[in-house]
């Protein structure tokens with residue numbers, strides 16, 4: 584519940600990026616409000632965490648809660664990439680222990696709870712519908728339970744994720760988004776009957792001619808399998824999607840084996856998974872964190888960790904500026920720029936290892952690391968819905 588109309592910082596979006604910023608700010612005594620459109624009730628994708636999540640959650644004071652939340656420890660990743668022979672990346676020598684397959688809604692909800700406990704105001708079921716800058720601060724308009732309401736804040740943290748219909752018009756920040764690809768994930772959730780004797784808790788990644796697959800068991804008897812491919816390689820008609828997905832699954836060797844033991848629930852869902860970045864990550868009285876700043880190929884499994892790390896850094900940048908209204912946070916912008924450039928190099932190296940389908944569009948496109956500084960066409964969004 585809003586207890587007043589003016590806050591030091593307003594955060595748009597209560598995913599891992601937004602809530603990590605809120606925890607850090609609230610712990611430092613800054614007044615902060617998080618506006619989150621959901622109740623964390625719907626399935627979310629982004630389920631794999633590498634062991635490196637540990638120090639970030641320790642920093643937020645959330646490690647104990649995390650390990651008691653019933654997420655599944657994962658010993659490693661099996662990759663069928665670059666050759667038909669699978670190889671394993673084990674976490675056994677990692678100083679932080681295992682990786683994790685998480686219940687994503689539960690994970691996001693518990694970070695929101697932690698923000699509330701630290702003193703942030705967390706408004707759920709609150710859709711931000713408009714943002715504008717006026718008289719030295721931000722006006723934020725929101726819809727909550729059918730009613731329009733608004734608040735003011737000195738600083739804005741943009742954390743609304745990949746959201747195709749962002750409440751923040753690019754003109755406000757004078758930024759432009761640059762795209763590297765048009766990757767999408769076609770996801771199917773499953774039930775499986777947990778059996779500790781035979782369950783394989785490793786993530787499986789398997790390349791095919793049309794893209795690649797990842798699959799994993801999740802907590803509470805759930806599982807997921809996702810075909811990653813380019814948007815324009817999907818069938819034009821939505822009704823042909825299931826057959827396309829099944830046909831592609833049959834071209835795998837290992838994924839189909841594990842998926843055949845699971846029971847599908849719900850329909851296939853298409854998620855935007857492209858690599859892209861804003862040209863500016865911060866400016867006067869605002870910062871962008873997580874997917875609202877830059878989006879990463881799920882192959883890297885870095886999105887959640889980057890969002891949390893950005894959230895913490897953005898909060899610190901505001902605190903360290905002494906709440907200055909004239910600072911545009913150049914160090915924050917610089918560090919995200921460097922991090923994205925490093926990711927792009929790793930992305931190219933990884934895709935270059937797969938040479939089995941060099942004549943196929945999906946793989947050809949990934950041999951070139953080119954950024955396209957143009958907005959996506961309206962058709963792009965229509966097809967995703």
Ligand SMILES: Cc1cc2nc3c(=O)[nH]c(=O)nc-3n(C[C@H](O)[C@H](O)[C@H](O)COP(=O)(O)OP(=O)(O)OC[C@H]3O[C@@H](n4cnc5c(N)ncnc54)[C@H](O)[C@@H]3O)c2cc1C
Nearest residue numbers: 596598599600620629631711743744768873874886887890
């Ligand atoms: C198919 C796929 C697989 C992935 N797999 C992995 C993985 O294995 N590991 C990994 O680390 N990452 C993975 N990712 C990436 C990861 O999910 C994201 O990087 C991560 O969720 C980013 O966190 P965020 O807080 O920036 O954004 P989000 O998690 O998207 O959170 C944004 C929040 O803002 C809210 N919101 C949006 N618009 C509004 C609005 N107008 N008003 C109010 N609230 C709003 C949303 O409800 C949401 O809660 C995957 C992504 C995809 C697409």
